[in-house]
Amino acid sequence: MDTENKSSNFSSDIRCSPCLFEGKTNHAIKWCTECQEGLCKDCLDNHRALVSAKKHKVIPMQEYVLTLTHISPSEINTNCADHGRKLELFCPAHDEPVCTICIPEKHRHCENFIPIKEIAEHWKHTEAFQDIQNSLSDTKHNIENIISTCLENKTSLTLGKASKQQDMKALRRKVNEYLDGLEIKMLQNMEERYKDCIKEIDSSLTDIEHYKTDILKLNSEIDCMKNLTSKEKCFLGTRNIENKIIKLKRNLENRMDDMRKFEISVSFDPIFASLRTMTAALGTVQFDKLPMSMEMRDCKHRQAQIPILRPHSTQANTVLSQKQEIAVLPNVQNHLVTGCLILPNDLYLFVHRNGNSLVVQDKTGNVNSTVSISGSPYDVAILDDKHMVISYGSLAYIEVVALSNDQLTKRMPVNGHCSGICCFRGIIYVAVRQKGICTLSMGKNVNILIRCITFDVGYVAASNEKLVYTDSKHRSVHCHDLLGVELWNIMLNDMQCPRGVQIDIRGNILFCDSKSNNVTRVLSDGTGRHILLETSSGLKDPFGLHLDESRKHLLICNLSDGRAFSFNVK
Template structure:
């Protein structure tokens, strides 16, 4: 952007490229371009209006994708993740100041010729000489003042090298409990009770040596997702053109119909076309929002690909860790987004004859039918899994695409070595990957932010399995005296199905008084979550219930052909799959509890779990048989 003509070339570097005024509280983006805080806030608000939730924005200058690392949709919280450019702010406020600031502290006036970015001070020749000799300041970045006047006021540190919460402090540690980079202040405050806090050097070494395959897997997955988003965007743009073509067709028909009409019908013709044009505009706006959302996803996917790909090449541990986990967080946010395409059909009805035309109140009725592109699904079995001496209880897809499920040994076989209570991990092909020893009677299995959580119905612990590891290490003590079954996550809380109640607690655990109990009126074992609701089944009353984060019932689903609902699965588009144990079917619902399809002839199903891409599902029947299906639409 060009700067206002009222400023000289020397002052151009002190002018915001959005408002064309001198910077006020400048903040800088990861690309190192700075803008006024209020200007940046207004820009973020305008971007949030076009697509929600927003995964990131484009820099107003260089158009580089800037991810929403904080994960908040609040512009106030979003803008605070960008550090203030104190160097730039100093130059704006000290225009005309030409004296050495170090000498001024001794009331000596010497002309400044250099500027230290680390100290944020102007220096004279003598102070610069000693500044470079002093052991504490010899590594500071000192440049001639003429260079800063030519626009060299970019921040000295990359955002990846400094703490996002305590700006100016270097990243030195990494918290495994929260998967966050930390400075020394973070470690002493927010993360002072965390169990796993390591130096960035240790974490970088682990990522370099132990996670090469994971780097490659995520990199490949992001590339595939980018390709799918690009394809979806093309399809959505094609639907926009089809909508316009259909609208043109209806316009032509309407014009032709009015050619022979009498003058009294002129206002009806205008009304019809106006209604249609208004509807088309609204429909196109919806299409454009979907296209913008897909474009946003593509930018985010490219950023993830770039961040994860480049992080492997970084020699600096801090940059490697921050770039990798920034890409990973963006990737997690990308997976949680709803990229459902929308199709709006136009229907046009016109009278067969024009008798009694003067009595007509409307000539043509144009309808806009909006629907999500969810097709009818058919299942093709690609693998069968039989576990001798085992009962399957619950399962879910993990962050790497594998499927993990919990089992218990059947009573006649519990003394046999292969019939212990444990969990299994299988590939989508149906091949076994790992067997993991868990606490007794594992039941609920859920995934949150790349970590798998397994609840023990015999004990009050929830075990954690990171996809960085093959061992169940960290545990959450729920301090719950009731028997736990299924678990689910909504926002930052765990929801546990405990007989006739659902208990909510923070996802990292905590004292008993942090828990909230919601009564269900009857036994509940199976629970899952969409992006906005917790969904659970009530076998005794043959109903499925959705509640919000505060326990308020949002909707209920019942059907004469749904008997004894049990396991619940949710796909990447928040469609819900309910297993009818005694009705031998699977009910597919929208996130609002509307039935899409009933998949029949599934004998005594326990659950149907679908991957985020809706390509593969695992179906458990009779508690001991697992089948892997390809989903065909």
């Protein structure tokens, strides 16, 4: 109510711009978003009569004032900062709005531009807008969780300090007066170390309180977006807020890397326990800095945990030694094998697109069984010890199938052409064309984790720290954390068509290139690219790539010549 009263008072102070030029001071009742000026009733009628102003948007003064009191105009600038032209299109490749001059200057190789008005028309009701609101809520929750954990650490540290002091006093009563000086010396040492720990915790709390203030401010701004009539401003404003949230979350995660949980412990010299002799010290006080591990909630991946652990070693000594060559369906012609698996029982499973089936073979190549499925499959992954999941390309759905009897358990639509699929900790990650990487789990809705509107056919793999996918159209490999934040990407001239991708035991990335006919390893930080296998190893249009659960055995399948290869990984 206070905000409305302030807006009303402020709006009554804004004068009509055309009248001011004539020396009049009439109050403005409307605001033209194109002319950026207030209009009184008479000037509003004249403005509407102008042919050049027919398409101008006029809003109530209170709505205009509301945007001023909550959001800086510079944050929702509808004009291009470089050229001054109106931002009319959105470039999916660069994830940014552009004007008509930007396209030939900076986006000449981009495609699939989308009119901003088309996006903004229903922006407030989209999943993306809801994601931003949820992200604000989740980040606020995470900040409060961190604060609570720090306060609990202070309490436990204080209680632990008191407990250890009692232990020292109990020991002190068993020795003579000579130990008084040593006790005082040790208590002073403990107090100094304790204060240092409390100081570090308070410093962390101060930083986190700043993040809380920032997130509350963004929360207020996002609430304001709901009341904006200007859909373009709403879209651009919320995009700006989303970028701020991403930056804030990154800063918060970086701050968490530096935070430690303190615990107090005391070790006494065995000599004092026996009371047989004296020593120069009563004991030692140890304050251990332990990594803080807490559940971080995120609207895009609620079951993920912020990876506090350090990155895997980026050693370059991945070595493949070939075990054997397997003939996939030797009695079948017109092979189209787009995926493969090493099953928990060490059998091999191949995705046979032309046959609408999955083929299970043993290590010698004998066909163990053929699983008939509902359509033409694209890729397959192990969900848990009882189920696997299958993607069906243009059929736009995935299916969960029981491993024991090959019976359908659940079918889930993904509303788009779905290609590569993988699973990690019960979460299903699937590449959906024109959307990006989507996540879903049993009984849950589809959520877009990584937006990539121009995303073409690709494969995906996940580990406890990262998510990687290949984009064959743009000849690139991308690495994100489990919250969808991009860590790195590579796009090289000699990389022609990356397909199947996996993450080895060191966190390094393995992917096959169906046109270059090779398998490449990239270090976990996106550097150190090295070709492990080439045509001489039998690769001809390699598509599918899979590491078993131990990540010590690799299976590769060619697309159309009916051959697959297994390797030991060291």
